[in-house]
Amino acid sequence: MKDAAITYGGLCVPQGQTKHGNAPILDTGYSMPITVVNGAFDGPTVLITSGIHGGEYPGIQTAIELSNELDAAKIHGQVILIHPVNTQAFKARVSYCVPQDGKNINRVFPGRKDGTLAEQTAYVVSEEFQSRADYYLDLHGGDLHEQLPNYVYYPDVENREVVRKSLEMADMLEATFQVKTTNWGGAVGGAGYYHNLPALLIERGGRGLWSREEVDSYKANIHNVLRFLQVEEGEAFRPEKKATTLVDSITLEATVDGCWYPCVELGETVKKGQKIGELRDLFGTVLEELAAPYDGINIYMVVSLAVSVGDPLISIGKL
Structure with missing residues (x-):
């Protein structure tokens, strides 16, 4: 007691x-x-x-x-x-x-x-x-x-x-x-x-x-x-x-400072290797393209334009 x-x-x-x-x-x-x-x-x-x-x-x-x-x-x-x-x-x-x-x-x-x-x-x-x-x-x-x-x-x-x-x-x-x-x-x-x-x-x-x-x-x-x-x-x-139930999830982070452009919607099902977003500099030059690490669902995403190194960008949940 x-x-x-x-x-x-x-x-x-x-x-x-x-x-x-x-x-x-x-x-x-x-x-x-x-x-x-x-x-x-x-x-x-x-x-x-x-x-x-x-x-x-x-x-x-x-x-x-x-x-x-x-x-x-x-x-x-x-x-x-x-x-x-x-x-x-x-x-x-x-x-x-x-x-x-x-x-x-x-x-x-x-x-x-x-x-x-x-x-x-x-x-x-x-x-x-x-x-x-x-x-x-x-x-x-x-x-x-x-x-x-x-x-x-x-x-x-x-x-x-x-x-x-x-x-x-x-x-x-x-x-x-x-x-x-x-x-x-x-x-x-x-x-x-x-x-x-x-x-x-x-x-x-x-x-x-x-x-x-x-x-x-x-x-x-x-x-x-x-x-x-x-x-x-x-x-x-x-x-x-x-x-x-999702058996795993991975959050992809920004490796450079710049602008973030997701190209999938929240809740969208994605395939391994599918392009899910890109980072560009302030001149609009593509610095990096992000791909889905496995088949899954987009369960989280940053919606701001500006991002910095280490910022989370998008999470893919694994079915």
């Missing part, structure tokens, strides 16, 4: 209550807004993060609204929300990275206590939050220059019980694709790999936009997962249309 009162980020929350506050990121002077919902009844602990990438607004707005709408008097267990993780990028309207060090938090898990701000942020999320959770949902939303369908990543780790529980949660979501990840430097991959934590990275929306319809749908899906986990009361349901 869990202690009646719980403490996260310096917030001590009695059973049956909710508190908002700011969790410090070690001694950096920076913090993350968090909400701790300590349910009136015993149950599992669910961690929900948003805004690991500061321009992914559907997930951030969903977490903000959930932080005010979840009723501790009706919760079985605890729900811990961070909204957003990367507050610095959110405020600066910066894609992917922490402005202070230029690093992508979703590439540096489990982080470092003595590292840069991105690494210290990952360390806090990993050690102070993930390590104490029973389940984990990481809410994303297509960054300022990205376009993608509704889909979900789950950690493909050796612990098959973690995979099984992750997929059970994934089946409660309305999603076009389910994709396994072995990115242990990511929040969800790292959660499964380092903490044996069933976890999902959920993708919704894009292009630096959010809508009432998207957020309401996002929240309905999260509530359905919480009901499935018996954290919220009520019956969970499986969406009528099951997601397509």
Whole structure:
């Protein structure tokens, strides 16, 4: 049986209550807004993060609204929300990275206590939050220059019980694709790999936009997962249309600075070797042509004209 009162980020929350506050990121002077919902009844602990990438607004707005709408008097267990993780990028309207060090938090898990701000942020999320959770949902939303369908990543780790529980949660979501990840430097991959934590990275929306319809749908899906986990009361349901399982995915990155011209549509089926885009310089000269690495589906693409070396461009999921 869990202690009646719980403490996260310096917030001590009695059973049956909710508190908002700011969790410090070690001694950096920076913090993350968090909400701790300590349910009136015993149950599992669910961690929900948003805004690991500061321009992914559907997930951030969903977490903000959930932080005010979840009723501790009706919760079985605890729900811990961070909204957003990367507050610095959110405020600066910066894609992917922490402005202070230029690093992508979703590439540096489990982080470092003595590292840069991105690494210290990952360390806090990993050690102070993930390590104490029973389940984990990481809410994303297509960054300022990205376009993608509704889909979900789950950690493909050796612990098959973690995979099984992750997929059970994934089946409660309305999603076009389910994709396994072995990115242990990511929040969800790292959660499964380092903490044996069933976890999902959920993708919704894009292009630096959010809508009432998207957020309401996002929240309905999260509530359905919480009901499935018996954290919220009520019956969970499986969406009528099951997601397509992709056995692998590869994201192609820019090898040069320049302009990006995709030549396939989101969701389009492609053949191995098919041209899927090209990079040109500012005079319009083609610098590189990109080809599909295998037969698959275009599940993600950058829609900005300008790209820099190392930027992701397009992801092909393997059927």
